Amino acid sequence: MLLAVQRLLDWVDGQHPFLTGAFDALRRGITRYPKTLMASLASLLIAGGGGAFAVANLGPDISDLPVVNITTPVDIAHIQAQAASLDLVDLQLTRTDTTRSADTPENLLRRLGLVDPETAAFLRKNPLAKLALQQAGRSVSAEVNSDQQLRSLRVRWLKNENDTFFQRLVIKRTPQGLEAALEASPMNTSLRMTGGTVARSLYDAADEARLPDPVINQLTQIFSNQIDFHRTLRKGARFSVVYEVLEADGEPLRTGRVLSAEFTNDNQQFEAVWFQDPGQKGSYYDMEGKSLSRAYLAAPLAFSRKTSGFSMRLHPIFQTMRAHQGVDYAAPTGTPAQSVGDGVVAFAGVQGGYGNMVIVNHGGNHSTVYAHLSRIQVKKGQTVQKGQVVGAVGSTGWSTGPHLHFEFRVSGVHVDPQKIIQMAQSTPISPAEKPRFNTLVAQARMQLQAAAQMRESNIQ
Template structure:
């Protein structure tokens, strides 16, 4: 480039060198300050935009343009007609409450947000209303109008815990005044799935999962021949259960029988399913069809603590070493004591240091002995079934506190109950009976669903 410049005539050489020098400085500027260059370019463009805007403002004045008016008629909404229709429509309010032992008609209706002196008077005087609302713990559903007057009130209950029907009391407002109707209707059984993980006890885990006590008691009975709930139930054990929920108009009133269950204790898993053939007595079986019923229950008291075992011990009253010929179960006064097997009551009465005693004969050679009872619930000669209550735990006779003294005797000789009660001679397998395998497959599916529900609750 320099050779080309110096080859030019002198009069052209100086301007060309000046241009080249300016271009070189521009190149150095662009290389050193690229951002400055972009800012300059942007400023120039904005300036150009401003110029364009200025040019755009030079258009014709909008005030001088022709104007055309367009009008469209609008239909007004019939708001008055709608408001009148709403006024004619009666508003109804619904609310539910649970009766309390301290309730009066006024306090109950007040919690239901009802202010109705006429309803209070009726609830006070009507015999059906007084009887239906006097018990605590009943669910009450009420319907009221916009003036907080009672339109209807309904409650449902069972006469006893084994009922298959329920009572429904309905109170309604009519043009002639209030009426009360008491009806009887059958309970409807629905299937309920649940489960829990044991941290302290089976009952505590079941309470946490809101499983009814009657279901928990059934669980302990079902697996009593396989798990010693007094000594062997481990922390972290888990269970799943499928049971009947007996409902009245969709409201659960009580639990029915357990349909299937699974208990995992440590590394061992136990499963059970209820099976009943038409015209036959139902029972619980493992999923391969083996009976879970032992001839003897593992213990005569549910969920108690074994306070003294079989053998020699220091007598708590006489402070001497004596043979303890049974097993003691510490439990609160009034706890049910159950017969561990079918039999006939051989004795029911008082026996000196043993206090109130019941003796049940199970065979010509075997009998069981229940002592220190607070109350005796059977009489001599009565036939009794396994699990039936013979009395309640107490501290009668020579006892330092409430407990059940339990003995097992063969031909009049004392045998350790913890050993003998584990002998099983239940019915034969039902795996080959029609319908059992289908029932077992259904139980597997239900227990899997209950297990998933339990795990989701734990998480």
């Protein structure tokens, strides 16, 4: 600071030579008493700052100042013309619903927000419309204008459960009146992912996660050889799943295949991914490439309890000791019974004490029997796939209550089903396809991680 003062004195001395004597005396004072001069300057600055602070505090408090509202009108150019053009816009509204068994045309239209006697009469008389609306559960969408008048109506459904094309009935309003046309279009495939935590039962957890029943059934089949869902499923078990949904015009019609899944039960984690070698039948593998699938399902029912095994027992009706040549599964009437493997239906009908019975030939002299059914859902000569429903649990024939009697035969000889099922393994991945499999696994892990995050967010 002293150096700055000295430079200032030099500059002023140069501008005003007549003050040279006074500035020389001042320079000598700075050199002789530098500390005294610094203290004086500091006191002066502090006093000046304090004065400034005091002056600042004397100003008004901003919170005490009055609030002033200033309104500025905004002019919108051609506001009346814009409003008139909006009035000319014809809004198109789309509403969706599902057909019901007790529907009348008026009921269906009312749920879609329409009261339209003309359309109701058309739906009642037109043969294509009658055919499309006669079955419950079909997706319906209606396009309606701003005056609540029907523009078009679409009904979508599958002709057969495994179809990749869907049927679409289109009803349109034309200058000549309402017209109907039947179309067939390919379905689009989209991916869905979700997860859940078991608190009471697996099906309750699936409902909370909005997971369709066919998907949870696939999940139990995939891990049936690793997890005993009848006895060892623990509270707190967690699952994540990625699966296909087949859509028609953006509306889901049915679920497809589970593409990847993970299940954590009793501190053990199990993973699965779907993979198909070219020219081979696809199967599920763990992330290391080990096959999870067997040629046969572990059981013909997804959920049940085994009441009689393959052994000698006291016959419940005849009260004599007899060899029980199959396995009995207790389940409510109507529970779906599934073919444990791919095959061809050799018999579908009534046979003595078996009641309603289905026999499926699987090749290699293997066949399975499903007896005491309440109804049969396949025909002789029909090809069935592993997991396909062949009938429903009942109590026909020699039966004391609803259950499924299941047999496994090799060359016509009864054998213990569990021994055959445990021995039948699927074909492993070929070494040439392992790189493609590893790429698929990396993608599956990312998708399952996203599904797990969704599960955790649902819990929170």
